[in-house]
Amino acid sequence: MTDGGPAPDAFRKADAGAPAGFFARExxxxxWLRVSGGPRIVEVRDVGPGHLDLExxxxxxxxPQDGHAxxxxxxxxHDAGAAAFGAGPPAARGWSGDPAGWFGPLRDPLPMVGGTWSSWPEFYADARLRPLLDQGRARGVLDRDDAALVEAVCTQLPRLAGAGADDGPARLHGDLWSGNVLWVGDGTAGATEAVLIDPAAHGGHRETDLAMLAFFGAPHLPEILAGYQEAHPLAPGWRDRVRLHQLYPLAVHAVLFGRSYLPRTRALLAELAA
Incomplete structure (x- = not known):
């Protein structure tokens, strides 16, 4: 760890007001995400209390073939797995190994609950939807009617999870919207490879990362899904569960970025609660 500026080949993320451990956790x-045969992960050059330097x-x-790969x-x-739903990366680079973390932009990240859950429906209810409801109500964005809808969805989660409930905990990037996938030339004429940045890494459901890719539209998404299915076929009905897995990031946008996301959030809550 250094206290000087970033090296010439590095990009610095910095915020002196970031929560304690924010950059070490990232x-x-x-x-943790760097596994044999997995996607390329951005290299860490340096980390300190108020900064993270990346290649x-x-x-x-x-x-299209790059998306497939x-x-x-x-x-x-994902197949590298995690100890449990809600598990976080092990202690490293000054991080304590606490399973909790953060989700959202550097300027205003929301606390992300971690822990140990034996099933995804329990995890999604207790570590994602209910805490986010509390955060939204504390900020005056969500109200009592929203709370009733969230509780109704939590009650329905074992049914909504369908065949996907049988999946064990996957090793997730955790915030895999298209902006966190960089496409970089791999040295072969015309070829690029995906490089992952800015994770909220945790043990979760594999369909969550895929739903996040669809949230704002990743390039060559059909090819990405085809390649995924070749390596690990998804549980039947996965397409019907995309919106379920998108509920949390959609509601996060309502809480963090304003009421323009509220109508979509409430419509999805009502749809899932029915």
Missing amino acids: AAGLD RLPSDSPR FGRALATL
Whole structure:
């Protein structure tokens, strides 16, 4: 760990007001996600209480076959598994190993509950939806009617999870929207590879990362999904569960970024609660 500026080949994320352990947890998560056969993970150059230095990467445009290769690699990462739903990366780079973490932008991250849950429905209810409801009510965004809908969805989760409830905990990036997938030339003419950045790494459901890729639209998403399915076929009915897995990030946007996301959040809550 250094206190000077970043090296010439590094990009610095910095915020002196970041929560204690924020950057160490991210660095530990990046290390945890780096598995043989998995996607390329951005390299950590340095980490300190108020900064994280990462390798600087030039962006490129992916081809369909690059998306397919990423899908296969992502399945390999998920298959590396986690100790439990809610588990976090092990202690590393100054991180204590606490399973809790943060989700959201550097300027205003929400605390992300961690722990040990034996099933995904219990985890999603107790570590994601109910804590987010409390955060939304504390900020004056969500109200008593929203609380009733969230509780109704939590009650329905064993049914909503369907065949996906049988999946064990996967090793997730945790915030895999398209902006956290960089496409970088791999040295082969025209070829690019996906490089993952900015994780909220934890043990969760593999369908969550895939739903996040669809949330804002990843390039070559059909090819990514095809590659994934070749490496690890998804449980029947997974397409019907995409919106279920998108509920948490959608509601996070309502809590963090304003009421313009509230109508969509409430409509999805009502749909899932029915």
